[in-house]
Amino acid sequence: MNQPLGAAPPPVSRLIEEFHKLPGIGPKSAQRLTYHLLRIPPEDALALAQAITELKEKTVLCSVCQNVTETDPCGICRDEGRDRTLICVVEEPLDILAVERTRGFHGLYHVLHGVISPMDGVGPDDLKVKELLERTRGGAVREIIMATNPNLEGEATSMYISRLLTPMGIRVTRLARGLPMGSDLEYADDVTLSRALENRQDV
């Protein structure tokens, strides 16, 4: 016997542990996911393992906008058709997809990878704020559109960045408050988001 009675085999308990580390996955969900993977054909389980490996091996953060990309700089940053005087600042890579779907924005992006949240111990240094300031130093950027989520942390982050950029002579705007407070940017429907882009206001 190479395992204590009353315990799952090590490969099983190890995977339960790994799943449990993911956000929103409790110990029971972790067990269920693990036993689900035990039941499905090996090739299906290995496809998941492979997808995780490739996510880490084949993607990088764009050195310009910090978006997730397979090539550096990313497709949007390399696109010469886009307005380089305009940067839309978002919290997460998924938010870029939401803004792109409106087809109402043709500038560049900047991904903060989070928001300032003292409760969670996240300060400006944990975000890609330094990289944003770097991009605005050349003088080519005319306007920064803050597209953080319309909640407390998003507003605070937007205010913080606005106070850094306004003295440098850059116009800082934010999405119009057509977005209901407390919601999440990635859930916004295209019309609401288009309207909010058009009606953007000075912070």
Added chain:
Amino acid sequence: MNQPLGAAPPPVSRLIEEFHKLPGIGPKSAQRLTYHLLRIPPEDALALAQAITELKEKTVLCSVCQNVTETDPCGICRDEGRDRTLICVVEEPLDILAVERTRGFHGLYHVLHGVISPMDGVGPDDLKVKELLERTRGGAVREIIMATNPNLEGEATSMYISRLLTPMGIRVTRLARGLPMGSDLEYADDVTLSRALENRQDV
């Protein structure tokens, strides 16, 4: 540009897809898990991929009891100290851990890997029922304890197996109905489960 604007890079969308295939993971959770993995250090993400791979590569089903194991036969089936005349039939490998924790059972196990459920298209042939009948053929088995979950499908499965085994002169019992109906075996506390083992009744 090697990806359409407004779409996530292929390694990202592929992993979202794979997560979405798992039970209880909707499209939004799949996105969130994927972007979480993007943010954490590569070694942490690869530990998850590795654990999934090893789950499939290092475990098999015990050819005797159908439990998940690293060695075949499993530790319990090879343990000469256990009562070979007594088999406890459970739905899932996790249920064995729950029964073992009571320290009140010293026989062998049999894992059905599911229950009969016509609504989900699961019949006896989809379960390890044939393997259970095979084990009882030698005449050494005196009693089968049905430890399926105390709900409709569990009861039906228990009845079905009882009808097959009783004519063969094998006593078929079930866990005492101290367990509240509609609950799940793996959640039972040890005392309740011990009591249910002691008070097992003829089906």
